[in-house]
Amino acid sequence: MKKYVRTLCIGICILICSMGMTAFAAEDTILSGVKIGAVDVSGMTRSEAEQALKNYEKQIGEQTVTLEIGDEQVEALLSDLGVTFADADMIDEALGIGRTGNIVKRYKDQKDLQQNGREFPLSWTADEARVRAYVQENCTQFDREAQNASLTRTNGEFQFVPGTQGLVLDVEGSVNAIMEYLSDGWSEEGTSQIALQTKITEPEGSAEQLAYVKDLLGTFSTSLSSSNANRLKNVNSASNYIDGTVLYPGEEFSTHDMIAPFTAERGYAEASNYVNGEVVDGMGGGVCQVSTTLYNAVLRAELEVTERAPHSMTVSYVKLSEDAAIAGTWKDFKFRNSSEYPIYIEGYTTSDKKVVFNIYGKETRDSNRQISFESVKLSESGSRTVLVADAGQPLGYKAASGGSKGATAELYKVVTVNGVETERTRVNKSTYQGGKRTVVYGVAGDPVLSENLRAAIALQDEALADANIAGLVPPAPPAPEAPPAEAPAQ
16 A cells, blocks of 8 residues: 555656646747647747737738629728737637646646647637728729610600619628628638628619600700801700700709810810800800700790709890800709600701700690790890090090890790680799990090090099090091800800
């Protein structure tokens, strides 16, 4: 019995010594047989293990994940998504293998390491902010609006054009899908694919709906006879951008949004505009004749006008209050398809210098009902006169140019049934300022008379200026240039 106890004690001592020697030898390093993920950290110190994992993280960051957006794909580097390992405590656990617990547990753990090794699974995470930024920058580019079914018109016949589906990326849903996949379902080996969340939008319209578009609801044309080449180009370009538009019930049309921007690349050139009561050249000058012609076609189709503004001065190609100006984003012509059926807008210029707009749809109005429009001038105002001194002309010289009268007017819609007026409604009221009239006086000659005349000019008093040159024999002035017959604002 004593021999047995002595033997046991000797064995325990040997075990303790063995454990002590092992522990001493590996006190600041990870024991052999330990892995963190795919990284063998055997014999490494804490700092060495940290560096090894950082190197592995960098290696993983060079891998790609395929982001699927409908039928499109984007190959994203994991580093661009801010992918990092999420188990910083694993190094502590690795260092503790074979060191924690009582002496028997330590021995058992060390023996287990020698026989089987130990792998700590490495999990990954991503930077949500970087994922969102990446998705917004690289994946939303595949968003596309649904293209509604439409029509083309060739040789007076309508042809149906089917619509196409739209696709919109759900950014937040896609970010959540990426974060969840990288946290739970991602494998460090091989390629990965993540289907991003999208929403399909269906196009509006069908062949059955568009088959109703066959009746001429409203038409109007204006003359371009006095327009120069640049103005003709602008009117033609703007008309082409509008031509072929299909509006479904309830949809609103913006002329400015359809024809702008006014650049050379889009087929526009410099032509006359109205600016602060003067006629000046500007890119796209003349497009207001397009919006005006369309406005009158819309009135005759009896669709709802939602926005319309007159020009600052009168125009020559329509009656007072029949115009609709376009100016930047603060003046636009808009209307809504207030009918129960789709409509088709046709716009074009003709060889005999006219611009024409036709609106087609389904006619639901009684055939014995007719509409017309009347322009009523309420008042008239004079032009704005500016007096100018010209030292190059002698006293007695006077020449006037430009100038158009201002006016206030109303437009009325008149409805007749079987030739009898049944309704008269005011459509709009418009106010136009007078155009700038320039009067030039010669001031070369007698100093006293010249000074008196200059004083009258400084006061902008035409009557006083005329009185100062009364009795003088004026030289025959050159014939003043006639103002442009047409000078629509842009």
